Amino acid sequence: MATIEDVAKLAGLSKTTVSRVINNQPYVSEEKKQLVLEAMKQLGYVPNSSARSLRNQKTEIIAVIIPRVMNPFFGQFVESLEIVASQYHYQLIVCQTLYSAKKELDYLNLLKTKQVDGVIMTTLLNGWEAVEPFLEYGPIILCNEFDEQANVPMIHMDQNYGGYVATKHLIDQGYNKIAFCCGNVNSNVSRAREEGFRKALREAGLYLPEQYIFRNVFTFEDGKNVLRKMMEMVEAPTAVFTGSDEVAAGMISESKRLGVRVPEELAVVGFDNQAITELMEPMITTVNQPVKEMGHLAMEVMMEKIKTRRYKEREVHLLPLTLIVRDSSKLANYNVY
C-alpha cells in the first residue's frame, strides 16, 4: 500500500506539502496541488481518515443509539434521520443496545474517541450523570426519551397525555377493568405514560389491582403471554392499554386462538400507529407518535449544534400525540367501517 512518503517522492515535493493538500490547507499553489493529486492517483494512495481526523476533527458521521432495530418505531425514526443526514452529506450509523446499559456507554465512546461528530440517543439506560461527561467530546441529543437533569436538546412527546387520552377513551366506552402494560421500567417514557393512565382511572374513580400491571412487555410473544395470564385471572380485565402496537397485535392474535372476542370481551389499545394496526382484524386503536417529524427535527437540531458548537444547554421540543380510534376498542359501532 502506498504511503504519504511514496506520494511525496513521486510528486517531487515535501511530505508537508502532500499533507497540506490532503487536509485542504492553504498556502499550496494550484500547480503543486495538481502534482500531488496526480501522484496520489497513480499510486492509488488513500489518505487515512485517522490521520486526517487528527487534524480537522470532523468525521461527518452521526451515530444514533436505539434499543432494537426490529422495533418499527425506531426503524421509522432511523429512516427519517437518514434522509435528513443525506441532505447534509452526513452518514448515519445505527447502534443497537438490546437494552444493555453497558452497550449504551460503549457506543457513546464513539464520540469520545472522535469516530462520530454527534450522538442521538433514543433511550437512557444509564443515569444522566454517566452520560453527561461525554458532552466534553461533542453534541448529544435526547430523542423520545427525556430526563429532568439533562442539559442538552431534547425532542419528545407528551407521553403522559398519550397514556391519559387512550385510557380515557376506554373508560368512555364503558370499560372499567383496565390492565396496563409497559416496556422498559426505568424509562421516563414508561413512567409518564403510566402517570397518564393512572390519572384517567383516578378521575373515573376506578381501582387498579396490582395484578393488572405488566412490565417489561415488548414483543408479539410478550403480548401473547400477557393475554394468557390475563385470561387465567378469576376477574380478568375487560380492556388493556398495551403501550405498543406489537404487543397489541400479539394479544389480538392470541385472543382469536383462545376464542376471546375483541373488543366485546376485551378492548385492546396499542401505541405508535404502526402499519400493523391497519392490517390486523380488528384494526387496532392506537396513539399516533409523529416519529418522522421527530427524526427530521432531531437531525436538523444536530446539524445546528455541530455548526454552533453550543449544545450544553437544555432545550425542549415537544411533539403532539393523537389518539386514533379503530375497531379493537369501539364497542358501540363495532364492525362499522
Add this chain to the structure above:
Amino acid sequence: MATIEDVAKLAGLSKTTVSRVINNQPYVSEEKKQLVLEAMKQLGYVPNSSARSLRNQKTEIIAVIIPRVMNPFFGQFVESLEIVASQYHYQLIVCQTLYSAKKELDYLNLLKTKQVDGVIMTTLLNGWEAVEPFLEYGPIILCNEFDEQANVPMIHMDQNYGGYVATKHLIDQGYNKIAFCCGNVNSNVSRAREEGFRKALREAGLYLPEQYIFRNVFTFEDGKNVLRKMMEMVEAPTAVFTGSDEVAAGMISESKRLGVRVPEELAVVGFDNQAITELMEPMITTVNQPVKEMGHLAMEVMMEKIKTRRYKEREVHLLPLTLIVRDSSKLANYNVY
C-alpha cells in the same frame, strides 16, 4: 482538554514512553506504566482513537450494510449479528442504503478510511468490480446477496429453490394463473427466485403473461397497490408469489377491503416467515429463511477472516430454505388448523 504532552509532563516521562503505554507496546517498565496511567487518570486524558488506530490499525467495529432497517428480515439479521459480535467484544454499526448505490460506496469507505475492521454486505447495488477494490483495506462478506465474480466469503440461501418450491405448491393446489412480484430488479436474489418460479410454471406447462410480473415491490403499501392492479385485469391472477411477507400482508389486507376472498379467489404466498405471517387472517404461507443462522455464521466467518487475514478467496456457505404452508394458499383443507 489534556494532551499527551500534559500527561508526559505530569508523569515526568517522555512523550514516546506515554505513547508506548497508550498503545500497549513492549519495553516499558511496570513502574513507568503506573506513572503514566496515574497521570492520565488525574488529567482525565483520553487517548484519541484516531491516534491509536494509526498504530494498531484495529477498531473492533464491524459495519453491516442493509437496504432498510424497517425490513424485519434485515432487522432480525442485524440482531443476530449483534449477539455474536458482543461475544467477541466487537461493536456492530448498522448502515442503511435505502437502495442507493452511492450510499453503499460511501459506507464501504468506512473500511478504506479504517473506521471499521470489516464490512458485511447484504445487498450489492454496485457491480462487484466497484466493490472489489475495497478488499485492499479489509474483509468484506457477502450475505444474502451473492455474485458469481465475488472472490470473498458468501453466505446465502438457495433462492432458486425458494421460488420453485412455493410456486410448485400453488400449482399442486390447482392454481394456474399465478402472478410474480419481486423487489430490487438488479439483485441476484430476485433473479434466482424468478428462475425458480419460471421453472415450476414451465414444468406444469403454464403460461406467464407479461402483465402478471411486478417488480420493485417492497412494502405493505406496494402490496395493496399491486392487489388493486391485479383485480382490475380482465383476466385476474388467482394466485401470487409475492417474494415478501410484508407485500403478502398488504395484499391480504387490501383483499378484505375489496371483498376478494383469500385463498378461494386469490392464493397468496409470502417470503421470509416473519412474525406477521402468523398474525394475519388467514395466516400466510411463506418460505422460511434461516436468518438468525445466517447472522451467526456471518459474524463467525468475519471474526475468522479478521484473525487469519485471508479473505480474498471465494467461499460459499449455502443455507436451506423451507416452505411453510398456512391458510393463505390452502384450498383443500382451508380453515383446518
